[in-house]
Amino acid sequence: xxxxxxxxxxxxxxxxxxxxxxxxxxxxxxxxxxxxxxxxxxxxxxxxxxxxxxxxxxxxxxxxxxxxxxxxxxxxxxxxxxxxxxxxxxxxxxxxxxxxxxxxxxxxxxxxxxxxxxxxxxxxxxxxxxxxxxxxxxxxxxxxxxxxxxxxxxxxxxxxxxxxxxxxxxxxxxxxxxxxxxxxxxxxxxxxxxxxxxxxxxxxxxxxxxxxxxxxxxxxxxxxxxxxxxxxxxxxxxxxxxxxxxxxxxxxxxxxxxxxxxxxxxxxxxxxxxxxxxxxxxxxxxxxxxxxxxxxxxxxxxxxxxxxxxxxxxxxxxxxxxxxxxxxxxxxxxxxxxxxxxxxxxxxxxxxxxxxxxxxxxxxxxxxxxxxxxxxxxxxxxxxxxx
Numbered sequence: 001x002x003x004x005x006x007x008x009x010x011x012x013x014x015x016x017x018x019x020x021x022x023x024x025x026x027x028x029x030x031x032x033x034x035x036x037x038x039x040x041x042x043x044x045x046x047x048x049x050x051x052x053x054x055x056x057x058x059x060x061x062x063x064x065x066x067x068x069x070x071x072x073x074x075x076x077x078x079x080x081x082x083x084x085x086x087x088x089x090x091x092x093x094x095x096x097x098x099x100x101x102x103x104x105x106x107x108x109x110x111x112x113x114x115x116x117x118x119x120x121x122x123x124x125x126x127x128x129x130x131x132x133x134x135x136x137x138x139x140x141x142x143x144x145x146x147x148x149x150x151x152x153x154x155x156x157x158x159x160x161x162x163x164x165x166x167x168x169x170x171x172x173x174x175x176x177x178x179x180x181x182x183x184x185x186x187x188x189x190x191x192x193x194x195x196x197x198x199x200x201x202x203x204x205x206x207x208x209x210x211x212x213x214x215x216x217x218x219x220x221x222x223x224x225x226x227x228x229x230x231x232x233x234x235x236x237x238x239x240x241x242x243x244x245x246x247x248x249x250x251x252x253x254x255x256x257x258x259x260x261x262x263x264x265x266x267x268x269x270x271x272x273x274x275x276x277x278x279x280x281x282x283x284x285x286x287x288x289x290x291x292x293x294x295x296x297x298x299x300x301x302x303x304x305x306x307x308x309x310x311x312x313x314x315x316x317x318x319x320x321x322x323x324x325x326x327x328x329x330x331x332x333x334x335x336x337x338x339x340x341x342x343x344x345x346x347x348x349x350x351x352x353x354x355x356x357x358x359x360x361x362x363x364x365x366x367x368x369x370x371x372x373x374x375x376x377x378x379x380x381x382x383x384x385x386x387x
Contacts, residue, residue, distance in 0.1 A: 067100070067179075068100065068127035068128040069099070069100060069101065069127055070101045070124060070125060070126050070128075071100055071101070071102050071126070071127065071129075071130055072104070072117055072126045072141075072144075072151070073102060073104050073114060073131075073132070074104075074105065074129060074130070074133075074137060074140065075104075075131070075132040075133055076133030076134065076136070076137050076158065077109075078109040081158060082132055082158060085132055085156070085169050085172070086111045087111070089132075089172050089176075090102060090111060090114065092173055092176065094113065096176075096177070096180075101115065101124075102114045103115050103116070103124060104116065104117065119144045119145065119146070120147070121147060126151045127151055127152075128151055128152055128154060129141050129150070129151050129152070129153045129154070130153075130154050130155075131153060131155045131156065132158050133158050134158065134162050135164045135165065136313070137155075138153060138162075138164045138165075139312045139313070141153060142191070142210070142212045142334045143210065143212075143312065145332070146207070146208075146209070148332060149332050150332060150333070150335065151335075152179070152184075152335045152336075152337055153334060154176070154179060155336065155337075156168065156169045156171075156172055156175070157169060162369075163254050163267075163365050163369060164189075164251070164336065166336075166337070166338060166361055167339055179337065184337050185337070186335040186337060187267060187268060187335070187336050187338055187361075188268075188334070189212065189249070189250075189251045189333055189334040189335075189336055190250060190251065190270055190271075190291065190329060191210050191211060191212050191249065191329075191330040191332060191334060192210070192211045192215060192247065192249055192327050192329065192330055193327070193329070194208070194210075194211060194311065194325055194326070194327050195208055195209075196209075196309075196319070196323070196324070196325050197323065197325070197326070198322065198323050199321070199323055200322075204323070209316065210332065211252075211311045211312050212249065212251060212252070212334055213248065213249060213251060213255045213256070213312045213313070214246050214248040214249065214252040214256055214257055214312065215246070215247050215309065215310070215325065215327055216245070216246045216247075216256060216277070216311075217307045217308070217309055217319065217325070218243060218277060218308050219243050219244060219305060219307065219308070222305035224303075224304040225241050225242060225243060225304075226240070226241070226242060226243065226303055226305065227299070227300040227302050227303040228241075228242070228244075228298065228300060228303070229298045230245065230274070230295070230296070230297055230298075231295070231296040231298070232293055232294070233293055233294055234294070234296075240276055240284065241280040241281070242276045242277055242278055242279035242280060242284065243277040243279075244276075244277040244278075244307065245274065245276055245277060245297055246260055246262065246273075246275040246276075246277060247272060247295055247297070247327045248272075248273040248274075249267075249272075250268075250269050250270075250271055251267045251334075253265040253273055254366070254370065256313075257273055257286075260275045260278075261286065262275035262286045263286055263288065264366065264370075265288065266362060268362075270290070270291035270329060271289065271290065271291055272288070272289040272290070272293055272295055272328070272329065273287075273288050274288075274289065274295060291329040292329070294327070295326070295327045295328070296325070296326045296327070297324060297325050298322070298323070299319045299320065299321050299323050299324070300321065301321045302321075303321050306318050306320045307319045309325065338361050
């Protein structure tokens, strides 16, 4: 069975049944569920095994006769290139996989031939999410599945730099066919669950917020520093006097967290990253906790101002003195389809989301996108010195 859609369905069902830590519900697909604390990080259908950064390989059966039956297209605002790309993608699906149902968000620019899809407990099941845009489009797509498991995400770059864009839009047919044939690998990108409480420890709202990059407490428009008490697993860690604090996932470690001086963490790791924003103390350094840790940020009664809250770049809450937010690893990661499982060596077109096939897309990205440890020497000298 196609591991991309079938393994996700098994995961989705097991979560709905409340068996997040049970291997029995998905043992016939793979040993261990998609859980950030104990899961394998990369699922290979080409070799019919699960490869993991930790160890513990497990067997998984593949049946390429079981392709995705429903696809959700999530795109950035319609421009002429985006409109053209969507039309080409829909034309390809209609020609090669006419039985597949295609959905799009309920917007005024819904593409012709797609049905309206609305997030919620009664929404239509989705086997595959296809995004066209930048990293922000993927963050938005993940936010549509805040109540449970996220389907596999196939991301196509529309000219925006980012770490979550393994495919160029010109390769959409190749990427789609690889998914339908089961020749793909998934990288589970961890998310964070966030719950807000008032000063009397009463939950603010009924929602549990899911973030893929980071949650940031910041001073907003106030000229004063925030005073934030930080607790880890219920134990007081420190009092932060700073412009704010970021709690990030490994995926988010190359976003806002990196700009604030946080570490770069491989996305296959399960970790919670704590990064201060312009702290008053020079000894307040970033920390990395295991994904089993729970981090609570409480606005101190001594704080001279309220704190703004943004999650994945979107303003969401204002926390007054005494209010708090508790952050921990979410049981619902975002399974992203890797380019390296599809591309072959020798594909060398320049641009975002393209490049030679590698065992690890992330290694290519930190070199190409971040210019990691870039040297002052010319590229010609570097090539010569490596011979």
